[in-house]
Amino acid sequence: MSSREQILASIKQNRPTLTPLPDLQSFDVDIDLKSKFVETLTGIGGMCTIVNDFETVKDYLLEQQAKGLSVIQGVTELEGYNLNTYSHSHASNLETIDTVLINGHIAVAENGAIWVREKDILNRLIPFICQNLIIVIAQKDIVANMHKAYEKITIDEDGYGVFIAGPSKTADIEQSLVIGAHGPLSLKVFIVQQS
Amino acid sequence: MKIALFIPCYVDQFYPNVAIATLQLLEKLGCDVSYPLTQTCCGQPMANAGFASMTAGCDKNFIANFSGFDYIVGPSGSCVLHLKEHLHDDKRPEQAAAIRKNIYELTEFLTDVLQVKNINASFPHKVGLHISCHGQRMLHLASMSEKVEPEFSKAEQLLSQVKGLQLLKTKRLDECCGFGGTFCVTEEAVSVRMGQDRVKEHVYNNVEYITGGDMSCLMHLEGILKRKKSNIKVLHFAEILNAQ
Amino acid sequence: MNKTIEDHSKAASVFLQDEQRATWHDETLWFVRAKRDKAAHQLPEWEALRDLASQIKDHTLSRLDEYLVQFETKANENGVTVHWANDADEHNRIIHGILKKHNAKNVVKSKSMLTEECQLNHYLRDHDISVVDTDLGEYIVQLREEQPSHIVLPAIHLKKEDVSNTFHKHLNTEKGNKDEVYLTRSARKVLRQKFITADAAITGVNFAVAETGGFVVCTNEGNADLGAHANKIHIACMGFEKIIPKAEHLGVFLRLLTRSATGQPITTYSSHFHRPKEGQEMHIVIVNNGRANQLGRKDFKNSLKCIRCAACFNTCPVYRRSGGHSYHNSVAGPIGSILAPNLDMRKNADLPFASTLCGSCTNVCPVKINIHEQLWNWRQILMKEGYGGTAKKASMKVMATVLASPTIYSLSGKIGRGMMRIMPWSVNNKLNPWYKHRELPEPPKQSFTEWYKKKRKHE
Numbered sequence: 001m002s003s004r005e006q007i008l009a010s011i012k013q014n015r016p017t018l019t020p021l022p023d024l025q026s027f028d029v030d031i032d033l034k035s036k037f038v039e040t041l042t043g044i045g046g047m048c049t050i051v052n053d054f055e056t057v058k059d060y061l062l063e064q065q066a067k068g069l070s071v072i073q074g075v076t077e078l079e080g081y082n083l084n085t086y087s088h089s090h091a092s093n094l095e096t097i098d099t100v101l102i103n104g105h106i107a108v109a110e111n112g113a114i115w116v117r118e119k120d121i122l123n124r125l126i127p128f129i130c131q132n133l134i135i136v137i138a139q140k141d142i143v144a145n146m147h148k149a150y151e152k153i154t155i156d157e158d159g160y161g162v163f164i165a166g167p168s169k170t171a172d173i174e175q176s177l178v179i180g181a182h183g184p185l186s187l188k189v190f191i192v193q194q195s
Numbered sequence: 196m197k198i199a200l201f202i203p204c205y206v207d208q209f210y211p212n213v214a215i216a217t218l219q220l221l222e223k224l225g226c227d228v229s230y231p232l233t234q235t236c237c238g239q240p241m242a243n244a245g246f247a248s249m250t251a252g253c254d255k256n257f258i259a260n261f262s263g264f265d266y267i268v269g270p271s272g273s274c275v276l277h278l279k280e281h282l283h284d285d286k287r288p289e290q291a292a293a294i295r296k297n298i299y300e301l302t303e304f305l306t307d308v309l310q311v312k313n314i315n316a317s318f319p320h321k322v323g324l325h326i327s328c329h330g331q332r333m334l335h336l337a338s339m340s341e342k343v344e345p346e347f348s349k350a351e352q353l354l355s356q357v358k359g360l361q362l363l364k365t366k367r368l369d370e371c372c373g374f375g376g377t378f379c380v381t382e383e384a385v386s387v388r389m390g391q392d393r394v395k396e397h398v399y400n401n402v403e404y405i406t407g408g409d410m411s412c413l414m415h416l417e418g419i420l421k422r423k424k425s426n427i428k429v430l431h432f433a434e435i436l437n438a439q
Numbered sequence: 440m441n442k443t444i445e446d447h448s449k450a451a452s453v454f455l456q457d458e459q460r461a462t463w464h465d466e467t468l469w470f471v472r473a474k475r476d477k478a479a480h481q482l483p484e485w486e487a488l489r490d491l492a493s494q495i496k497d498h499t500l501s502r503l504d505e506y507l508v509q510f511e512t513k514a515n516e517n518g519v520t521v522h523w524a525n526d527a528d529e530h531n532r533i534i535h536g537i538l539k540k541h542n543a544k545n546v547v548k549s550k551s552m553l554t555e556e557c558q559l560n561h562y563l564r565d566h567d568i569s570v571v572d573t574d575l576g577e578y579i580v581q582l583r584e585e586q587p588s589h590i591v592l593p594a595i596h597l598k599k600e601d602v603s604n605t606f607h608k609h610l611n612t613e614k615g616n617k618d619e620v621y622l623t624r625s626a627r628k629v630l631r632q633k634f635i636t637a638d639a640a641i642t643g644v645n646f647a648v649a650e651t652g653g654f655v656v657c658t659n660e661g662n663a664d665l666g667a668h669a670n671k672i673h674i675a676c677m678g679f680e681k682i683i684p685k686a687e688h689l690g691v692f693l694r695l696l697t698r699s700a701t702g703q704p705i706t707t708y709s710s711h712f713h714r715p716k717e718g719q720e721m722h723i724v725i726v727n728n729g730r731a732n733q734l735g736r737k738d739f740k741n742s743l744k745c746i747r748c749a750a751c752f753n754t755c756p757v758y759r760r761s762g763g764h765s766y767h768n769s770v771a772g773p774i775g776s777i778l779a780p781n782l783d784m785r786k787n788a789d790l791p792f793a794s795t796l797c798g799s800c801t802n803v804c805p806v807k808i809n810i811h812e813q814l815w816n817w818r819q820i821l822m823k824e825g826y827g828g829t830a831k832k833a834s835m836k837v838m839a840t841v842l843a844s845p846t847i848y849s850l851s852g853k854i855g856r857g858m859m860r861i862m863p864w865s866v867n868n869k870l871n872p873w874y875k876h877r878e879l880p881e882p883p884k885q886s887f888t889e890w891y892k893k894k895r896k897h898e
Contacts, residue, residue: 018498
């Protein structure tokens, strides 16, 4: 008998009596989603800017580029989109990228997390290996909590998807919080009010 | 209403004043209290050490002493809990079940059954409260800091009725003192350190007394206080609630 | 690793000798517990979420085999290879096999308590494969050739100066520079090169979703993703209890996990892996290693609901004052103390006694494992199986006999409260550990029973 069969047989033999799967609730709350999201994200080390439209985002990007920083631009609504040219780039080439701008799909007010799909990043490494990450979300895409988020997303729509909540961080040295561990040193979120 | 007084063995032997206070307090509140004379121990010392298999004799004796009462009241959350959870006798299952149902820790008996609103006691001192784990977390005599639930405390409800008593709380409101039955000797270093840490908070609050619902915890804290030649004394709730 | 297994209480007393450090350890972990409380209290539905999480896990355990098969089928459809390992050795052999096939010599690994349990690093090292633990805390302890002392905060037993010395020795950082940002950035520089130059990545699994065949990995540092995405081989290792039925259940668990662990609302990254990226191989190793046995133990099956948040560590007054290494098991703390005896009763017989049964662990557990009751239950089994030694059994027998007999009890009580001398803490002997730092109460002239007989009998 293979290990697979052995394990399954032994689980079947030992498993407890059937108990029912509970019905889920969404624990929805009537709050200002945008301000809750901003408050939470700021609390976990992220930065947040509310903008009326994409123009302000564009201006910010131009500033970065003017400083001579390398930028990957992954928001199709904005000019200068170049994400597709990095879709097969090797880690060693991406390691030097300074700023990456991508679209977020759903943002979660209770924890500041943003769902990013593989189709938003094309190359899974990009939002992790860059030094600074910028995510653009539409105000209408902010939901109250994780239950609401999972109602809206399909986790296996792409081969990969990730909730990103703030910049990478660690407190592994004496519990002292350090923003910027192995992944991005900063996360900036633009909330675009107009869709 | 026939009430039986259950006095844990170490209270009987080491802290008779706690038992006397409990008896007097209940009588003062109008209870008809009997003290079954051949009671010994609830069996917890063996059970918590892993020898629940050896408690049949204690169980049998307990049932023999405490059957037939409306309520059984004891000044110890820990011992009462043990009986509520583990008292059994294959030969007398109904009597064991009745005892498990009718046994009460002293403060919950006062607040829930007698519904005492005015204790008529006076204790003009600064008092620190030690919340004992078994009473709190398992008998639910007080809300627990870990849980998202409304705050309440049966002990505080009663202590607030005592004239002149100033209750001072510790920052770690409900951390264990480290007694833990045989733990206090098998894990001596951790046990003592836990007790010292609890004591430190009460010293910081400058209390005169530490009170609580379990003499076992208080005996451990008292042992540490005495070794450090501290002036802080320990008193069981019953002694304070019975103080004039 | 090859250290002799110390009895918990002995190791704890050594830990407590450095009073200042012990105070720091206790206070720091208490602070994490306080952050957890704050996070929990922000959600009015906290207790309802715990109920839901507990019920979902209960249900899953009751149909575990079916969910695992469903998971496997979906994962295969997704182009992921699923392996089954009955024990630690098989787990290690499977992983070695995959790596060998691709001639992979350098592996980056993110946190996985399962690989600690199976001692994968040692196995691979013995087969000339280098494994770098990429979680910062794990990296620190790996450089020091130590074990993690906490499943979420692996280096919580260390101070900045320890890390500074270790990094100076191994990473050539400035001597004496113990600034946490400097040290973190130094490790970042080294580890980012490791991610890029490795041949394969190993990750753990926080949740595996039966209906989609995918798995979720949670980190704050981004190390799991950097490893997995930068490499052509990704191996994810999971104990079979990591399975949950549906994607929607992730909502419940992700809300609870990090709030319970560190008080954060969620980890920085909650990565959902379903299919390998182009040109990548993705493997999942599903491990039993005694879990099926635990599933069959009525009193202990609930321990398999654990989502490894370590809230029970942080709240445990014993853990905080004894340190993770005193538990001599890959998972320390209260949960480790109920998991470990299932793996080896003799080796871990001391662990269920490393508790006062205060019950705080049970209260913080996000999946409502009755930890303190299981500790009590293990004590009964361990003593029954004879792991307590004959002396302990004999003294308990004496105690049980005296306490069961009102006659002996009252007789022995009369002689200077002699009855109490049979209680383990009050043995009248200066060798009794009680006396090391505590006094015993003065024996009163008469017991309450004696007082009562005199005062009341004839009233």
